[in-house]
Structure formats: structure tokens, C-alpha cells
Amino acid sequence: MKTLVLFGSARKHGETSAMLDLFLEAMGSKAGDVEIIDCYTTDVNPCTDCRYCWEHRACSIQDTMQEIYRKIDAADNIVIAAPVYFYSIPGKMKILIDRLQIYWAGTLRGDKPKINIKKGAGLLTGGAPSFPNQFIGAELVLKGVFTALSAENLGIITFPDTDKKRVNENEALKESIKTLVSCFPSLPSAV
């Protein structure tokens, strides 16, 4: 079992990181091998819409993303952890996500898996007190990613009010994380 985390916060030890820690702790051995890709320290170039991927299951841009494609292909679980920046995800993460167009283009090439082959989950933080549609932009981005990657969306947890509230002091959030983790399959027991 492999879990690949796309981490999109500019702050390495902010509330998004704290939420991810809680999630990974709750996952325990269910997560298997965990790898975290920090979008702020990963040098990925933007998609140029060259449309190479319309005909090839690959990207024409030869950069760090090539290694990330291999990691995505090998992952059973895709977890996206990000803060909301202006209703969406941070720009550095959006650059990486736009490069996932090669998976979406499987619908044009005809080789997109017909069934979900991965599990997906999202963890989002927002600084403002809760208000309608606070997370809607980011949630749509995450849903689009899970669809492109043929990953079943097991749930997206949102945590508002981080200007005042701490992830680690919130028992309701911990319960939500446990519920999300319970949706992930258990590992087969060793024989």
C-alpha cells in the first residue's frame, strides 16, 4: 500500500500540516508507505496546453513532474492537503495540479480507466470563520483531481477559522478525521 500526499501549504508547520499529521496518525498502517510532495519545494513548470497528452499518456515537459507521475501511478491513495487561498488552492499547488492534465486526457485518448483505481481524500484549512461556500473553489479543484486520477473521493474535510482556532485542540475535527480514515480499506492481515 502506498499513500502519496500532495501538500500545498506555504507554511511547513501551520494548521494544514497539523491536520495532515492527525490524518496520517489516524491512518497508521493503513497508509502503508507514505510520501509527501511539498508543492512549495518542488520545482514544477506550468502546463503549456501543448496537447501532447491528447495523444500520448505522457507530458512533453521534462522536469520534476516526470518523477511525480511515476509516484502518482504507483500510489493506491492520493491525499491532498492545502489551505484555501482566495477560495482556491495555493498557486504552487495549482501549477502541479494543472500538470495532471495527462490523466484527464485519458478520456480523449480512450485509455482512462473505466473504474476507480485509487482512493482519494482531501484536507482543507481556511483562516476565516465558517461561511457559505468558503471552501467551494478548492473542493471543486480536489474533486476534479480525483476524477482525473480515477480515484474514489472518500471525503474532503474542511477546517475553517484557523486565524483563531488550532487544529490540534479541536475534538470534532479529530472525530471527522477518524470517520474519513474508516472509509479507507483495511490492510489484509499477514498470514
Ligand SMILES: Cc1cc2nc3c(=O)[nH]c(=O)nc-3n(C[C@H](O)[C@H](O)[C@H](O)COP(=O)(O)O)c2cc1C
Ligand atoms: C494568500 C492567502 C489567501 C487566503 N485566502 C483565504 C480565503 O479565501 N478564505 C479563507 O478562509 N482563508 C484564506 N486564507 C487564510 C488561510 O487559508 C489560513 O491561514 C490557513 O490556515 C493557512 O494554512 P496554514 O496554516 O497551513 O499556513 C488565505 C491566506 C493567504 C496567505
